[in-house]
Amino acid sequence: MTENKAPASGSILVVGGGISGLTTALEAAEVGYEVFLVEKNPYLGGRVAQLNQYFPKLCPPTCGLEINFRRIKDNPLIKVITLAEVTKVTGAPGDYDVQIKINPRYVNENCTACGECAKVCQTEIDSAYDFGMKKTKGAFLPFEMAFPARYVIAPEIIGTDDAARCKEACAYDAVDLDMQAKTLDLKVGAVVYATGWQPYDATKIDNLGFGQVPNIITNMMMERLAAPNGPTQGKILRPADQKAPETVAFVQCAGSRDENHLPYCSYICCMASLKQALYVREQYPEATIYIFYIDIRSPGQRYEKFYQKVKDDEKIIFVKGKVAAVEAAAGGAVTLTAENAVTGEKSSQTVDLAVLATGMQPTAAEAKLPGDITYTEDGFILNDFRKGGIFAAGCANKPADVVSSNQNATGMALKAIQTLAAK
Amino acid sequence: MSEAIMLDPDVGFIKDVRALGGGDLKKCYQCATCSVVCPISPENKPFPRKEMIAASWGLKDKLVSSADIWLCHNCGDCNTRCPRDAKPGDALGAIRAYAVSEYAGPKALGKLVRDKSKLPVLLAIPAAIFLVVGLLSNMVGLNWLNFSPAGGHEIWGHSYINNYLVDIIMIPTFFFAVGTFALGLKRFIADMHANALAEGKTKQEKIDPAGFVQAFIKIIPTIFKHQKFDECTENKSRSTAHMMVLYSFIGLFIVTNCFFFAEWILHIEGPYSQINPVKWLGNIAGIALIVGGLLLLKNRLAKTDSVSSYWDWYLVGMVLALGVTGMGTELLRLAGLYTPMAIVYFLHLMAIWCLFAFTPFSKLAHLVYRTVAMAYAEYSGRGF
Numbered sequence: 110m111t112e113n114k115a116p117a118s119g120s121i122l123v124v125g126g127g128i129s130g131l132t133t134a135l136e137a138a139e140v141g142y143e144v145f146l147v148e149k150n151p152y153l154g155g156r157v158a159q160l161n162q163y164f165p166k167l168c169p170p171t172c173g174l175e176i177n178f179r180r181i182k183d184n185p186l187i188k189v190i191t192l193a194e195v196t197k198v199t200g201a202p203g204d205y206d207v208q209i210k211i212n213p214r215y216v217n218e219n220c221t222a223c224g225e226c227a228k229v230c231q232t233e234i235d236s237a238y239d240f241g242m243k244k245t246k247g248a249f250l251p252f253e254m255a256f257p258a259r260y261v262i263a264p265e266i267i268g269t270d271d272a273a274r275c276k277e278a279c280a281y282d283a284v285d286l287d288m289q290a291k292t293l294d295l296k297v298g299a300v301v302y303a304t305g306w307q308p309y310d311a312t313k314i315d316n317l318g319f320g321q322v323p324n325i326i327t328n329m330m331m332e333r334l335a336a337p338n339g340p341t342q343g344k345i346l347r348p349a350d351q352k353a354p355e356t357v358a359f360v361q362c363a364g365s366r367d368e369n370h371l372p373y374c375s376y377i378c379c380m381a382s383l384k385q386a387l388y389v390r391e392q393y394p395e396a397t398i399y400i401f402y403i404d405i406r407s408p409g410q411r412y413e414k415f416y417q418k419v420k421d422d423e424k425i426i427f428v429k430g431k432v433a434a435v436e437a438a439a440g441g442a443v444t445l446t447a448e449n450a451v452t453g454e455k456s457s458q459t460v461d462l463a464v465l466a467t468g469m470q471p472t473a474a475e476a477k478l479p480g481d482i483t484y485t486e487d488g489f490i491l492n493d494f495r496k497g498g499i500f501a502a503g504c505a506n507k508p509a510d511v512v513s514s515n516q517n518a519t520g521m522a523l524k525a526i527q528t529l530a531a532k
Numbered sequence: 533m534s535e536a537i538m539l540d541p542d543v544g545f546i547k548d549v550r551a552l553g554g555g556d557l558k559k560c561y562q563c564a565t566c567s568v569v570c571p572i573s574p575e576n577k578p579f580p581r582k583e584m585i586a587a588s589w590g591l592k593d594k595l596v597s598s599a600d601i602w603l604c605h606n607c608g609d610c611n612t613r614c615p616r617d618a619k620p621g622d623a624l625g626a627i628r629a630y631a632v633s634e635y636a637g638p639k640a641l642g643k644l645v646r647d648k649s650k651l652p653v654l655l656a657i658p659a660a661i662f663l664v665v666g667l668l669s670n671m672v673g674l675n676w677l678n679f680s681p682a683g684g685h686e687i688w689g690h691s692y693i694n695n696y697l698v699d700i701i702m703i704p705t706f707f708f709a710v711g712t713f714a715l716g717l718k719r720f721i722a723d724m725h726a727n728a729l730a731e732g733k734t735k736q737e738k739i740d741p742a743g744f745v746q747a748f749i750k751i752i753p754t755i756f757k758h759q760k761f762d763e764c765t766e767n768k769s770r771s772t773a774h775m776m777v778l779y780s781f782i783g784l785f786i787v788t789n790c791f792f793f794a795e796w797i798l799h800i801e802g803p804y805s806q807i808n809p810v811k812w813l814g815n816i817a818g819i820a821l822i823v824g825g826l827l828l829l830k831n832r833l834a835k836t837d838s839v840s841s842y843w844d845w846y847l848v849g850m851v852l853a854l855g856v857t858g859m860g861t862e863l864l865r866l867a868g869l870y871t872p873m874a875i876v877y878f879l880h881l882m883a884i885w886c887l888f889a890f891t892p893f894s895k896l897a898h899l900v901y902r903t904v905a906m907a908y909a910e911y912s913g914r915g916f
Contacts, residue, residue, distance in 0.1 A: 316569070316613065362563070367615035403563040433568035433613065448564035448578055453731075455567060455578045 119298025120145060121525045122207055124195050124478070127155020128511050129503025130303035131177045132518035137525055138186040145295060146181075147193045147209055152255040153178065155305055156504075157511060159238060161335040161343070161388065164380060164510055165411055169337075171254050173511070178256040190293070191257060198300055198480035202498025202528050205480075207295045213288035215262035215272075220283040222250055222258045226275035232266050236340075239333045242348060243340035248275045248284075252338055262286070299498055299525035302478055302490055303518060306469035306504040309364040309371055317363055317465055318435035323349035324443055325435065325463045327363075328381050335388040345392050347462050349441050354396060354461035357389050358445055360432045361402040365468030373487060375468025376508040379406045382466045383419045390424060398425045399458055401432045401447050428458075435463070469508045492521075497531075500524050541590030545630065549587055552646070553841040554626035559618035560584040566610035566620040571763040572603065574915050577733050579604055580620040587623055596631040597723035599912075600733075602898070602905030604628075607764030611838050622839045628898065629843045635716035635901075636892040645893040648842040658701075658885035662878070666697050687870050688803040689861060689877040695795065698881060705888040712892040713900050720901065724908055734912035747911035748903075755903065770831050776824030777851055783817030784858075803865065818862070822855035847895040853883045 123134045126148030134146040152158065154174045162169055181187050190211060197208035216226075226248035233244035238251055247266035250258070260283075266272050267286065276284040308329045311319035319325050324347045326334070337343040347354055359382040364370035379402070386398045405427070407416035419425055430447035438444040443463040448455045474488025480499050483491045490501030502521035503514035550557055562585055567578035579600040586594050595601060601624050610620040633642035644650040666677030676697035681687055721739065728734035736743075754760060761771040790810045794800040804811040828848045832840050857880035864873035891897060 362615070366561075366563075368617045369613070369615060403561060431563035431565050431568075431615075433565040446568050448567035448581055450562055450564045450581060453577045453582055455573070455575045 119143075119203065119296070119529045121522075121529070122147065122195070122205070122295065122297040122300045123303060124300065125155065125303035125305055125472075125503075125505065126150070126153035126189070126191070127303060127305045127503065128157045128173070128177075129305065129505070129514045129518040130155070130301070131174075131181070132515045133301045133303055133502050133522045133525070134187050135177060135180050135184070136519050136522035138184045139180070140526070142186065142526060142529065144187045145209075145297065146187055146189045147195055148189070148191045149194050150251070151191050151214060151259075151261040152251040152257070153181075153189065153191070154256070156329075158252065159329065159336075160332045161337075161339070162384065164377075164384070165512055167384065174256075175254060178254075181256070189257065192261075193293075195300075195479055196292070198478075198499070202496070203298045203531065205297050205300060205498070207297055207300070209293040209295065210290060211293060212290050213264075214259065215267065215286055215288050216248075216260045216283050217285050217288075218259075218283075219281040220259040220279075221281055222260060223280070224250065224260070225278040225280065226260055226262070226284060229274040229278040230266065230271050231274075232263075232269065232271045234263050234265055239340050240327070240330050242330060242333060247271050259283075299500070299528040300480060301500045301502050301518075301521050301525050302473070302482070302505050303502040303521075304472040304478065304505040306471055306508070307475075309375075309467045309470045311363065311465050311467050314364045314370060314465070314467075316433055316435065317360060318437075318443070319465055322435055322437045322443055323347075324441050324461065325465060327465050327467045328359075328378060328385060329467070331385050331388070331464050332381075335385070335392075345389060345462075347441060352441070352461065353393060354389070355393070356397050356399070356460040357386075357462045357464065358399040358401060358432075358443070358458060358460040359386065359464045359466055360445065361400065361405075361466045362431060363465035363467045365466075366403065371468050371470060371487065373468075373508065374406060376406070376408070377510050378466035378468055380412055380415070380510065382464065383407070383416055385464065386419055386422075386425050390422065394424075396424065399428055399445075399460065400425065401428045401430060401445065403429070403431050469504055471505055473505060492524075494524065497524070497528050539589055539591070542592040543590055545592035546587065546590045548630055549623065549626045551841075552626035552629045552843055553839045554587065554619075554623035555839060556617060556619045557584065557587055557623045557626075559616040560588060560614075560620070560623075561616055561618075563615060565613050565615060569609050569613040570604075571607060571609060571765060572605060572760050574603075574909075576914065577731060580610060580624050583624055583627065584618065584620055587627060592630075594727065595627050596634045597720070597727040598731075599724045599728060599905040599908050601627050601631060602902040603909055605760050605764060606767065607761075608766035608835075608838060609764060612766050619838060625844070626841070628901075629841075629895065632895070632897045632901065633893065635720050636712055636897065637715060641890075642893040645846070645890050646843065651846075654886065654890065655882060658882045658889075659878075661701055661885070662693070662697070662881065665701060666693070669694075669697060681870075686803065688865055689873070690802065691870075692874040693877065693881065699792075699796075702881075702885065702888065705885055709888050709892050713897075716892060716897075717900065717904060721904065721908070724905065728908070728912055733914055736912050739911075744907065744911050748907040751903070751906045751910050755906070760906075767831075767835075770828075773824050773827030773831055776820045777828065780817045780821035780824055780855075783813050784821065787814040787817065815862075818855060818859045821851060822859060825851035825855050843895050850883065850887060850894070850896070854880070854887060857883055 120143035121137050123130045123144055123146045126146055134144045138144045157170045160170050192212040192214055193209050196210045199206050227246040230246040230248040232247040235241040236243045236245045247263045248260055250260050272286050276286055308327055311327050333339040334341055334345050365375040389396050389398055407413045429450045432445045432447045434446040436444050438459045442459050442461055444457050444459045446457045471488040489507055490505050492500055500521045502518040564581040567573055567581040573579050604624045606621045606625055608621050636642050669676035676694035678692055681691035725739050758771045758775050787810055857876050861873055861877040861880050
């Protein structure tokens with residue numbers, strides 16, 4: 110091929126197909142390395158795919174993801190393996206034996222995403238993509254621009270009449286109900302974990318009432334409510350009664366910077382709430398928004414400017430004080446109590462909808478990953494560059510926004526390449 | 533921006549508060565969770581968030597004169613919920629300890645009481661006083677100390693250590709404590725009012741003594757029923773132990789006064805028989821004091837999320853020492869073991885002397901300061 114192709118001497122395993130994993134995979138593949146991109150969901154895009162808009166330019170996720178999907182399609186060096194998890198990593202830098210478990214999709218490459226299977230499927234299941242706020246059919250396309258653009262048959266309907274109906278409806282012989290889980294053994298020279306994060310379980314923050322008091326949602330649920338492909342077609346409505354909220358409160362540091370929950374700052378929740386305040390302002394110009402915070406963290410000049418802009422909005426009221434008590438109020442409203450640390454008054458604010466700015470917990474905090482990995486106390490993967498061979502990119506390494514995740518992911522692509530080159 | 537304020541931090545104060553149990557004070561990042569989760573904090577200018585920053589900044593005067601540090605009952609709900617593990621409850625306890633030493637004079641004595649290594653010195657004081665005065669009395673023929681009392685009359689503590697000797701030492705000590713408290717309170721009440729005016733925590737311009745007394749009367753049932761204590765969630769169990777100790781002290785105070793009156797006015801000699809109602813009260817209170825003291829000890833040992841300093845242990849030790857030596861004296865007498873009884877009785881007198889002399893300088897001073905602060909909060913209409 111071209112002379113700028115690097116001397117490949119092994120391949121790279123990238124675990125996680127979110128924005129960081131996509132970046133690592135593409136950066137490595139585009140300079141000539143073979144990459145296996147393993148994703149546990151049936152689609153790529155990770156958390157970014159669930160957002161309504163994302164920083165820095167407040168693009169819809171389709172915007173940034175589409176170009177990455179396009180680059181993957183065009184690059185034969187990237188092998189995408191969805192519905193897969195890495196079960197074993199043994200060996201040393203430059204020479205790893207990896208075992209991957211691939212769960213059945215029950216739909217093969219023949220799928221044209223025509224959607225006939227979903228039409229005939231009667232069973233509905235909770236959509237994890239929409240945090241349970243929406244049901245999908247047992248045969249579903251994860252979202253409109255899912256990559257790979259193939260339907261999935263949920264394991265829940267396997268063995269039922271619904272599964273048989275789906276198979277029958279498929280004109281392309283794409284439904285394969287006999288598909289079994291299989292394992293794949295690979296030899297790779299380097300591993301990059303881009304296993305990302307999950308929203309901290311808000312039910313654990315028992316004084317903030319999530320799951321007990323109606324109309325308290327998390328910030329990620331807010332993204333889904335605001336997203337045009339979300340459960341309400343982008344209309345921000347209260348989950349309990351589908352009412353348009355006239356007042357919305359954002360509760361910052363819900364579980365973050367808290368020794369009882371996540372002791373670290375999750376980096377992006379302040380910006381997420383500022384952004385979401387604007388979602389509400391755009392949809393409901395008359396709505397009043399309260400942001401309860403300890404400190405607003407808007408890292409960097411760009412975010413600081415954004416904060417200033419939101420602060421200048423007179424419909425958005427900032428209250429310096431962490432919400433520490435929550436109770437249900439009349440008519441499905443929520444009463445939040447905080448001490449305003451500026452005035453020294455303890456005050457309660459009743460709002461139609463409360464949004465908990467929950468933080469990021471590394472996926473590895475709850476399910477340890479295979480391989481010789483060192484973690485922080487909180488479950489983030491520490492990059493040991495002296496040992497090398499296995500690296501962490503993006504939010505698997507530390508809480509970050511998309512921009513810093515991509516910077517970090519590019520760096521880890523280089524580290525992986527260096528491992529191969531050093532062999 | 534708001535107006536600039538010049539802070540005058542007292543660094544020594546910060547160090548002292550941290551040493552007295554507020555070691556995690558500086559972890560606080562002012563999120564104000566504590567003020568909201570506190571079950572007894574008022575709506576207007578709630579504690580302890582503002583105390584945490586004032587302490588971090590070394591604003592001693594603002595804190596020692598504040599009634600709010602005394603309204604805190606160390607429920608511990610703030611400690612549990614604190615996202616930084618800064619232990620606001622412990623910090624307030626430490627600030628209270630500091631405030632006690634600010635208002636009790638002479639301050640040098642306060643320093644001794646706060647210092648663990650000075651405990652033997654403090655205990656030696658009453659021993660020396662009793663021995664010196666006793667031996668002097670023997671030299672002038674009063675023979676208030678008798679090392680081998682003759683039989684004939686029923687043998688009890690008085691046979692060894694004459695009640696004249698006891699009272700001639702105890703009564704001035706008691707009034708020393710009362711005087712110390714009076715002087716401390718005079719300053720404390722004035723400071724507390726000035727602080728409340730400055731921080732907008734009071735509806736009253738001036739302290740009207742009659743109104744203040746009425747407020748005081750109004751809060752007595754609250755104290756006796758431990759109503760504030762019972763609002764706590766985390767440390768609710770402490771309420772029982774505290775109540776037992778408080779009622780025992782009251783019971784024993786009544787018994788002591790009955791005895792004093794009977795002996796010097798009615799000339800009825802002890803020891804009382806076991807069927808005497810005063811004896812019943814004394815026995816019940818004595819047992820309750822030991823049980824309450826043991827419960828205090830148990831609660832403190834079980835508390836892993838909060839700091840117990842010498843300041844706290846001193847009080848637990850004092851309660852147990854009083855109870856054990858008091859009941860010990862009685863049991864040894866009933867068992868006819870007179871020499872051991874005399875030794876334990878001597879120790880009991882030492883403990884009582886320490887109780888009187890050192891209370892204004894020790895944690896037990898909260899009895900006075902918290903009561904007055906609660907009365908003031910009631911008077912000032914703070915809704916506490």
